[in-house]
Amino acid sequence: MFVEERIYTMHPGKIGDYIKAYAAEGLAIQKPILGRLVGYYSTEFGPLNQVIHMWAYETLAERAERRTKLFANQDWLNYLAKVRPFIATQESKLLIPAPFMQVKWQD
Numbered sequence: 001m002f003v004e005e006r007i008y009t010m011h012p013g014k015i016g017d018y019i020k021a022y023a024a025e026g027l028a029i030q031k032p033i034l035g036r037l038v039g040y041y042s043t044e045f046g047p048l049n050q051v052i053h054m055w056a057y058e059t060l061a062e063r064a065e066r067r068t069k070l071f072a073n074q075d076w077l078n079y080l081a082k083v084r085p086f087i088a089t090q091e092s093k094l095l096i097p098a099p100f101m102q103v104k105w106q107d
Contacts (some may be wrong), residue, residue: 001103003009003038003095004063010049014086015042020088025079036105049088055060056103067107068069 010018019042031037036056057063070076094099097103 001056001058001097002060003056003097003103005052005054005093005095007091007093008031008051008087009047009089010051010086011088012049015049016085018083018086021079021083022051026083029073029076029079030070031106033073033076034066036103038103038105056105 008018022040027040034055038054038056040053041051043052055063057066
């Protein structure tokens with residue numbers, strides 16, 4: 001199992017709009033498709049205006065399959081069109097848990 005960490009840096013003043021839109025629409029679309037939400041956060045110190053979310057996958061093939069389904073979903077594409085103007089940059093990291101770490105997620 002591994003965790004994908006996605007970091008979105010918002011344009012200043014837009015993080016609240018992004019979080020509100022995600023809570024109202026994005027989560028309900030994304031979670032049933034991607035499955036294992038490990039965490040969803042925003043920053044208060046350090047780099048500001050960031051939203052960090054993490055999803056667990058068994059394999060890279062599973063991740064690819066789930067993300068293909070996500071981007072085939074018209075509701076997701078419509079949602080992205082609404083929130084893209086809030087996002088300045090994005091990055092993705094592959095995190096491999098230490099042998100003693102048990103990854104937990106929301107059902």
